[in-house]
Amino acid sequence: MTGTGDAVLLAGLAAAQGGVVLTAQAPAGGWKRGRLNRRFRAEGWTQLRAGVWAEPGRGVDPMALLWANQLAHPHLVVSHTAAAVPHDIETRAQRVEFTGPPQGRTDVRGGVLHRLPLGADETTTVGGLRVTTVVRTMADLLRAGPRDDALAAVESAVSRRSSRYGGGERRRAPLTTLGEIARALERGSALRGTATAREWLALADPKAGSPAETIARLRMHDAGLHPESQVLLTTPMSRRGVPGLLPPGAGAGGGDRKPCGMPPGRWGAQGVCENAEVLEAPLGPAGRTMEVWEEVSQWWKSRRSRSRTSGVTFPEAISRPSI
Template identity: 60%
Template sequence: MTGDTTSLRALADAQGGVVLTAQALAGGWTRGRLGRFLASDGWARIRGGAWLAPGREAGPGELLWAHQLLRPEFVVSHWSAAALHGVEGGPPARPEFVCAARAAVKGVRLHRLPLEPGEVTAVGGLRATTVARTMADLLRAGPRDEALLAVDSALAWRHVAAPGARGARRPPLTTLDAIGRALTSAPALRGARGAAWWLALADPRAGSPAETLARLRMHDAGLHPETQAVLVVPATGRRVYPDFLFRRQGLVVETEGYAWHGSRAQHQRDVIRFNALAACPEVRRILRFTTADVRDRPALMIRDIRAALA
């Protein structure tokens, strides 16, 4: 049987745009005919033995497909798995996998860790660690702040960019208990003790990465406000949820998320919310900080909060 182009393209569509030379040969192609077709049709060599369909770029997802097709025992993990699950966090510098056996592959970060069958799931066709196991791995590996940014993202309702869907939100991806079980299932792994301490700092109510970072900065400074406290506007009965509330001093601390309030509607909602907070009897002062303040000028943020609390 001679391989046909339609089947080859269909196989690529089912595999993130990637086809292996070995798969094509098993489908009836000869090496010579396959090489001529790939060259004339514009396929790109993504790595040895793996080809990328025309019109596609070798992004993180395509690289994961190529490596996992070549090494089926590799399970997508850590930051690569977090990205697959839709967890907020920095993109991995290179594909990350878990594999129980010792191996070395150029361009891949491989973690030699044990995995239980229930800790592996399918995400878009790729085999990856579950959300709970992924968060446990990130907590064990650290650094703390980056890991907790991912954990809070996985635990919380988060706004998502959906075409034509204004204000769409995705539900939490996992629970604190599930992450805790994933941590305790392998207590002997390096970093497990510190990970358990860090997990205690997670907050499913966090509304944005900036809010998570601000909470961690305040925690490190010995400041422990209420998060997402429920306040009621007397005149309207409307409920509002300040990011942080120092109830005894009547101080609210608000953080601006990464999304810029650029439209008139967004700006209007922001003004209404600010006025509603100011109308609550528990609130005597409101401090607002941008993402840049939280990320790049945390000492100044803490100084201003301490001054307002004095």
């Protein structure tokens, strides 16, 4: 167990399993479990649970725990927020979560086990891990809640978004549709939380450009306002951009409100919709968006337009939403 060949084999096994190795895999490599355990301790491997080790330098992060638990219990399926990550879906929180058979005594180290029925066609393999499919993952999140977290993930799944893979330079296509998620909910209509999940799904907007926009729109919805997403507008000072949300019918100063023609949330190098006619100050997306919002806010205040249902002005409703 001291040869270079053994080290290479262990490194290769760990690389194929998210940096995690089981001592139960020792016989397949021609090793003895006891000697392998001693080697792991001597070389600085981290024990994640009995018989499960993470390679040196690998922290006890959520991905390591997903691998550790699934290697120890292959019947467990990565699900909920944990399944959203390998599917490249944005979430407001990331937890170590699995779905397992309704009956059983399996324990999950450092995470949560949901005991739910799963069909054979509701699982897939991504990056070596067995995970719930995109539509099943979205249905699970809607049933489990909370609402804002679930809808942030749903709207990410049904729209074009920047990928977390490739350094954020690549945009991925929509992964599913609202109709497919609705059918997944109906398939599990007997499961707890389905009635509420249907109501929340009705609030989803596939044009939302980011989790922050999703939360801002939901805050406005709760205040009795119902904004439109990703509307191209021209402000009273002739700036053109997509600030993300716009109150219904509020074409600022009679400005251009034609669709942007680009994927939701798509910004050019100067922070405005890439097919906008006016590209002025070389500001990043955040600075440009704030300038547009300031002008829209000032214009809206000058109109003194108040919500008919809640008495809350539009600028007040959108100011610094809790993300």
